[in-house]
Amino acid sequence: MAIVFADTAWVLISSALVLFMLPGLALFYGGMVRRKNVLSSMMHSFVVMGIVAVLWVVVGYSLAFSHGNWFVGGLDHIFLQGIDYNSTTGTIPTYAFIAFQGMFAIITPALISGAVVGRIKFKSYIAFVIIWSLLVYAPVCHWVWGGGFLTGEALDFAGGTVVHITSGISALAILVFLGKRRGYGVDVIKPHNVTLTLLGAGLLWFGWFGFNAGSALAADKIAALAFMTTFVAPAAAGLTWMIVEWFGTGKPTALGFATGILAGLVAITPAAGFVTPMAAIAIGIVAGIVCYSAVMLKGKLGYDDSLDVFGVHGVGGTTGALLTGVFATVGATGLLSGNAHQLFLQFEGVVITMVYAVVCTLVIGFVLDKTLGLKVSVSEENIGLDQTQHGEKGYNF
Amino acid sequence: MAIVFADTAWVLISSALVLFMLPGLALFYGGMVRRKNVLSSMMHSFVVMGIVAVLWVVVGYSLAFSHGNWFVGGLDHIFLQGIDYNSTTGTIPTYAFIAFQGMFAIITPALISGAVVGRIKFKSYIAFVIIWSLLVYAPVCHWVWGGGFLTGEALDFAGGTVVHITSGISALAILVFLGKRRGYGVDVIKPHNVTLTLLGAGLLWFGWFGFNAGSALAADKIAALAFMTTFVAPAAAGLTWMIVEWFGTGKPTALGFATGILAGLVAITPAAGFVTPMAAIAIGIVAGIVCYSAVMLKGKLGYDDSLDVFGVHGVGGTTGALLTGVFATVGATGLLSGNAHQLFLQFEGVVITMVYAVVCTLVIGFVLDKTLGLKVSVSEENIGLDQTQHGEKGYNF
Amino acid sequence: MAIVFADTAWVLISSALVLFMLPGLALFYGGMVRRKNVLSSMMHSFVVMGIVAVLWVVVGYSLAFSHGNWFVGGLDHIFLQGIDYNSTTGTIPTYAFIAFQGMFAIITPALISGAVVGRIKFKSYIAFVIIWSLLVYAPVCHWVWGGGFLTGEALDFAGGTVVHITSGISALAILVFLGKRRGYGVDVIKPHNVTLTLLGAGLLWFGWFGFNAGSALAADKIAALAFMTTFVAPAAAGLTWMIVEWFGTGKPTALGFATGILAGLVAITPAAGFVTPMAAIAIGIVAGIVCYSAVMLKGKLGYDDSLDVFGVHGVGGTTGALLTGVFATVGATGLLSGNAHQLFLQFEGVVITMVYAVVCTLVIGFVLDKTLGLKVSVSEENIGLDQTQHGEKGYNF
Amino acid sequence: MKYVIAIIRPERLDSVTRELQKIEVNRLTVSPVSGYGAQKGYLEVYRAFEREVNLLEKIKLEIAVNDNFLAPTIEAIQKGAKTNEKGEIGDGKIFVLPIEDVIRISTGEVGSDAI
Amino acid sequence: MKYVIAIIRPERLDSVTRELQKIEVNRLTVSPVSGYGAQKGYLEVYRAFEREVNLLEKIKLEIAVNDNFLAPTIEAIQKGAKTNEKGEIGDGKIFVLPIEDVIRISTGEVGSDAI
Amino acid sequence: MKYVIAIIRPERLDSVTRELQKIEVNRLTVSPVSGYGAQKGYLEVYRAFEREVNLLEKIKLEIAVNDNFLAPTIEAIQKGAKTNEKGEIGDGKIFVLPIEDVIRISTGEVGSDAI
Numbered sequence A, B, C: 001m002a003i004v005f006a007d008t009a010w011v012l013i014s015s016a017l018v019l020f021m022l023p024g025l026a027l028f029y030g031g032m033v034r035r036k037n038v039l040s041s042m043m044h045s046f047v048v049m050g051i052v053a054v055l056w057v058v059v060g061y062s063l064a065f066s067h068g069n070w071f072v073g074g075l076d077h078i079f080l081q082g083i084d085y086n087s088t089t090g091t092i093p094t095y096a097f098i099a100f101q102g103m104f105a106i107i108t109p110a111l112i113s114g115a116v117v118g119r120i121k122f123k124s125y126i127a128f129v130i131i132w133s134l135l136v137y138a139p140v141c142h143w144v145w146g147g148g149f150l151t152g153e154a155l156d157f158a159g160g161t162v163v164h165i166t167s168g169i170s171a172l173a174i175l176v177f178l179g180k181r182r183g184y185g186v187d188v189i190k191p192h193n194v195t196l197t198l199l200g201a202g203l204l205w206f207g208w209f210g211f212n213a214g215s216a217l218a219a220d221k222i223a224a225l226a227f228m229t230t231f232v233a234p235a236a237a238g239l240t241w242m243i244v245e246w247f248g249t250g251k252p253t254a255l256g257f258a259t260g261i262l263a264g265l266v267a268i269t270p271a272a273g274f275v276t277p278m279a280a281i282a283i284g285i286v287a288g289i290v291c292y293s294a295v296m297l298k299g300k301l302g303y304d305d306s307l308d309v310f311g312v313h314g315v316g317g318t319t320g321a322l323l324t325g326v327f328a329t330v331g332a333t334g335l336l337s338g339n340a341h342q343l344f345l346q347f348e349g350v351v352i353t354m355v356y357a358v359v360c361t362l363v364i365g366f367v368l369d370k371t372l373g374l375k376v377s378v379s380e381e382n383i384g385l386d387q388t389q390h391g392e393k394g395y396n397f
Numbered sequence D, E, F: 001m002k003y004v005i006a007i008i009r010p011e012r013l014d015s016v017t018r019e020l021q022k023i024e025v026n027r028l029t030v031s032p033v034s035g036y037g038a039q040k041g042y043l044e045v046y047r048a049f050e051r052e053v054n055l056l057e058k059i060k061l062e063i064a065v066n067d068n069f070l071a072p073t074i075e076a077i078q079k080g081a082k083t084n085e086k087g088e089i090g091d092g093k094i095f096v097l098p099i100e101d102v103i104r105i106s107t108g109e110v111g112s113d114a115i
């Protein structure tokens, strides 16, 4: 089939934008940790670009998108067998589709890293990323987008469930084995460089336009709609977070605003091409309040989801997935358009994904903890992961 | 009407590029202030992404672009009423047009912040941005691009008048109420991190391709022309600034070069799709000299336009607007093509805009100063705005 | 001829991406030098955007791409004579082509700067960039892409020879006159800020999608292929570098991973649109091993190619050029497809380019050393180039 | 009057200042430093080069105290700076230097009143 | 010989060095520090946590002087460091410590000649 | 016990620590500072402003030593810190201050044992 050049250009640039979110994430997370862990934290995002890119073309893409069963794809396309530069998917070259989807496979495990900074062994992190990508990401991606049992049921425009719920809930599950950073809860572990975090938020938003609007897989009206919602939802969420924080603590922080933007981006992801801009603002406002509350609650519950992966991605992703079932009006209908069933389908998708991701992550965590060991020693944690895991320091004279 | 996919792709990616200028601006400004004000300064750019994005879809877009009178648009499209994802504007979805124009509405007030860093109250800044956006930006945008009385008269390809002159002159006006930073003129208040500023300049240039070439609203020959002029004019301006500074002070600074690039970008903005690349180089050279002189003059006049918003955007925007009337040859004619009248029209546009922006800004400033108060206390200024306005610090151990 | 809008959009955004590599390079290099040289090092990349952009439209483009002889183009298009916004090249406006090619002309000399940081006079650097661009870049570009004697012989999809081999080998040659930094080999001169370097690597990869996939000059299947190979090759190279280093020294460094990514990007450049993704992975793996070895060897040989321009660009570019002759299957054939002759042509292209670039660089270096002087004084080197060449410091309180 | 210089682990800063506040020593100066000592360092790698380094990140506290405050100050620092009950290598050191004079700039007070 | 340590506001660095140059004290060492003192701090917020902190950015000057230079040096610092005529809380402090010896590395000079 | 403060060039840090290790002084604290001294500075330019500044980047070493280690420590620093045989302006200075007490936090050792 002939490809549409404009769609190809759009998906290619969108793919580049999504990959660009990885340096963004590295900065976002890296700025929030202590100086002694900055490279370790950034490497958690960078190394995934290496690992999952290769893994994806070797086997991941096939598991997620080739013809298989209700649960997982087959092995028809391992090593990209049967695909060449002439192959097409929809109106674009299959290679463009594989690259675009590969970027999603990359960012998802990298998101989890925010929960485990400052104490996970680098080699165990690598093992975790590989196994989790195959065991959790590939199947869930197949369920929702690749022809699996949720395809055509739960609405997920750009990955609220596939990306954010899986990563958010897995971040929580892995903490069972990793526990807290030393001093957490007693000392305030403050971000060493908030300018990095702000810049990271900027890169993430920029890249997210590719993430969401690129998910239209065409430079069409739906892409424009998804772009628009990805523009206003995070804006509304950032403002909401800021206002709530201002009233709550007396100060509107830059970090809070940036986190709010992120919460809005997460929440609009599943809805991006299904809702109007005004609904997007509503979703952003709700996400701002709900995620803020989730993050505040952490302070009370005392688990150390260090950079609030669950509070932002898990909670924000769930919020977005459910609200998609409420507000959907474009190309699908939700509760407010009289289709209550969609909300149920959304709920079902969320629950199944959560349970599956938690169980798998617990198993992976257990096995890795017993074999490689997940957590560094006390003395390594004290000195910092940059020196102990990577033999280098972020900053020298 | 059917949309053109290629144009849609181009305007969408251009919109993302323009939004990306905000983190760029945050870095550009943030690097130039003292450590204790870095987050405050960056937040001036970030928070505008939140505020104006929402404001724009709620009412701004309608005021600027809906059918109204010679002065301002109507309220037909508040809350984006009457527009859905099927609506088109020219060859692209209206949502793409709204998003693209929204980015311009965002960056304009953010530019002003460079003049007021280190001493403006955060809540007053927010109030200022909201009021100024409605009172100054929306009408001027309507005049020039939305069907108002300057539409089709003054040439302004991508916002020399609408964006740079309004912000540059308003930056100057607001200083009437804010005065100088403490120690200004006695101590040299040096940039705390020039690498941030350089990186910011890089992001700005990158984003500016979307700003200018995206303003063609199509992926056509005019877009390519505007791209080309946006490529060479800042190059010429940066070199010119560097050479003049080298002769003047004996050293070519990195900050000077970056500022020169910015001056060139500003000056080519109104001209981008109307002039040849060689004319763009001429405009860049003139902008480099004129803006450098304006910035030097500040040292003599003693007002504290902290990061030279007037010197670069006000003066550069004016230079560009007038030179558009001199060099225009593509799709319009200027002085050198025998159309002296165009230069008069440009001049008229500049003067009317300046007067209007100054008057409004003075009024807004006066009211805010009497109500919320514009300036922080001496002790807050000493401690820095990061801690006093936002309760955080840019850098921790 | 009518242009294709989608191709125009793609080449324009690709051009912006390539220009964005310059701030990326500035960060990549700037992070690796000492604090006292950070601005100097960043300016080496920034100032080239100014100089070569102007030089390119004045004369460079004409020398490279206008009709000339086997060795160099003519002067038909100096000052872009004979070209206006209606001119087309293939399916895009000529202005888009000129801009895109101009970006390549910019990044090439900037790459060289990594070898000379911390000791070259700024004015001599500028002189070097101007002369080298005209004497080396323009002719070699003409040979390979502009109708010169290698056009249609040596395969070079996006500049393995034109960009990376010329810059890599010239970096080595110029060291004949610049020698080592003081203390090199005795003290370990460590990167002052690895977060900048990582971010730089991120920007470079992002921009490289424009570099390679944009080189298709159309938003077509070849662009998608080139995108895909530019996605997986650096991933494989980064992983390979990391693994080799891990075994070699016991620690996988972030800097090593980033350097590996870069090596992979360099090596896939000539091959990007000619090989399959699986071949790209093979090229990445080989590049990771070969470039790592080259960089390690430097430690033994004792020359001070400060930031390993030769080890990464020279060696990586050569590896890529030769492997293109091995793996080419799309639109050309290589050794593995039974066309051994192509490998010979690749080899020929590499050798001729290397010899030419070395000889020219030695001559330029010799002349500049005798006239302006290439190296700063011992005391200037001690104090650092930021203060002595630019009169500023990267960081202030 | 004494000038107390303490080198501690960055992660103990909060608990040290907490202990100090309990005894109402609430003036001090903090700076980030790197240290080298009994605590084992790690292999550091930079491209072709690798080397054993011991430079670890530490925090330096400087506290000027009147003589009667010296003992409690030292005790408070010790209490706050210890990683655990028994103390671990790398917990840091305290140096006590003599001060001859102190001047408070804003008021011009001198000597022990100015501390 | 004395070792003068002064903690001042960052924004006063320029005026202090200006005053010092007037009396020809033109050797000193500067570093950024954070301080904690009488000057009220501000609420600091980090996600779920908020806390009153007093750590404010300051500059530390270190100046080794011969005894006859001590008084003018202190005076010059005071003059330059004061926010205004009457002084404000947070303007900083000066500590004077004894020095036993000074060595200039390049020449090997020792004692008061080396200062 | 003495508190040795040395201001050296950043690029000499490695060679100084190497010399110190030879004499088994392997405890010290390092921090980045800026210095002002005999070494000529350079014109600094910031937009409309330009000024002669002498603030150059330096490294500060702090080493607490027992008295018998003082002389070799100073010698080792001098050896490592010199740019070349004859020494150059800007190579830095060493200040020796008295210490009254040292406490090792982890063990509670005090005095010269704790150094």
Ligand SMILES: Nc1ncnc2c1ncn2[C@@H]1O[C@H](COP(=O)(O)OP(=O)(O)O)[C@@H](O)[C@H]1O
Pocket: D007, D034, D035, D036, D037, D038, D039, D056, D058, D088, D089, D090, D091, D092, D093, F027, F028, F029, F030, F062, F063, F064, F065, F104, F105, F106, F115
């Ligand atoms: N003699 C000394 N002189 C200067 N600094 C020292 C000295 N001894 C220790 N330090 C500082 O104290 C830190 C902790 O000391 P270290 O010897 O590692 O462990 P411990 O605290 O158990 O003695 C060091 O990193 C160094 O900064």
Ligand SMILES: Nc1ncnc2c1ncn2[C@@H]1O[C@H](COP(=O)(O)OP(=O)(O)O)[C@@H](O)[C@H]1O
Pocket: D027, D028, D029, D030, D062, D063, D064, D065, D104, D105, D106, D115, E007, E034, E035, E036, E037, E038, E039, E056, E058, E088, E089, E090, E091, E092, E093
């Ligand atoms: N006793 C002390 N020991 C160490 N540092 C001190 C001491 N007192 C003050 N400082 C330093 O001086 C700075 C200014 O002191 P502060 O008490 O805030 O105001 P003032 O200068 O009016 O006394 C503090 O931030 C701190 O860095």
Ligand SMILES: Nc1ncnc2c1ncn2[C@@H]1O[C@H](COP(=O)(O)OP(=O)(O)O)[C@@H](O)[C@H]1O
Pocket: E027, E028, E029, E030, E062, E063, E064, E065, E104, E105, E106, E115, F007, F034, F035, F036, F037, F038, F039, F056, F058, F088, F089, F090, F091, F092, F093
């Ligand atoms: N009297 C002093 N007090 C404090 N610091 C000093 C003093 N003299 C020199 N220094 C520090 O030592 C550094 C080197 O001294 P300088 O006078 O430039 O050269 P030299 O080492 O040849 O004497 C200075 O930059 C400064 O940081």
